[in-house]
Amino acid sequence: AQSVTQPDIHITVSEGASLELRCNYSYGATPYLFWYVQSPGQGLQLLLKYFSGDTLVQGIKGFEAEFKRSQSSFNLRKPSVHWSDAAEYFCAVGPSGGYQKVTFGTGTKLQVIP
C-alpha cells in the first residue's frame, strides 16, 4: 500500500533562515508527488507537484522540492523563510488506489520566529 512519512511533526526556524521539510514515500510505481500548505482554518493550497521529468520542481511562494527516486524522498526547501510561511505542510502521493485518491502524510507544522 502507498504511504507517506513526514518524520518532523514540528519545526521551528528563524525568519530569513533556510528550510527543509522531509518527506519519504512508499509507492509501487512512479508516483505523482505533491506538497500542500494549510494555514489555520483554511483548506489546502498546492505548493508544487512532480509528475515526471526534471526532478527539481519549482513551486509557488519560492518553494522547491527535489524528487530522489533512490531515496524515495521528496523534500521541500525554501532558501529564506518569511513569517507568513508559518503553517502546516503536507506531502502527498497519488494516485493512491486509483483515480483521484491521494494519500497524505501526517503533516509538519512550521513555526517561524523573528
Add this chain to the structure above:
Amino acid sequence: KAGVTQTPRYLIKTRGQQVTLSCSPISGHRSVSWYQQTPGQGLQFLFEYFSETQRNKGNFPGRFSGRQFSNSRSEMNVSTLELGDSALYLCASSHPGQGYRSYNEQFFGPGTRLTVL
C-alpha cells in the same frame, strides 16, 4: 474563476443526529473528492464522485455516504453522528482523468468544520 466552495463552513451537531455537507466544484470540474481531517488520523480519503457515480471509496463505515448531481455539485451525509466524527471535511474538485492510473490536479475548498457534542 471561482474556487471550490463548501457550505456550511461551521456546523455543530449532537450525537445521533445526521448532517449533510455541500460542495460546489470549480466550473468545468466533474470530479469531486471528499477528505476527512482530524488531529489523530490526519487527512483521510472518503470517496470520489464522477458523473454522478462513486468511483472510489476509502475505509469509512456506511454511515458516511455521498452523492453527486448532474451539475457536478456534491453532498456528503453522515448519519448517526459520533463524537469521533468531529473533523474538518474537505472537498476537492478536478478534471476527472482518463483512467485508473491517470491523475489530474485537485483544488481544495476551505472545508466544513463539524463539531459533534
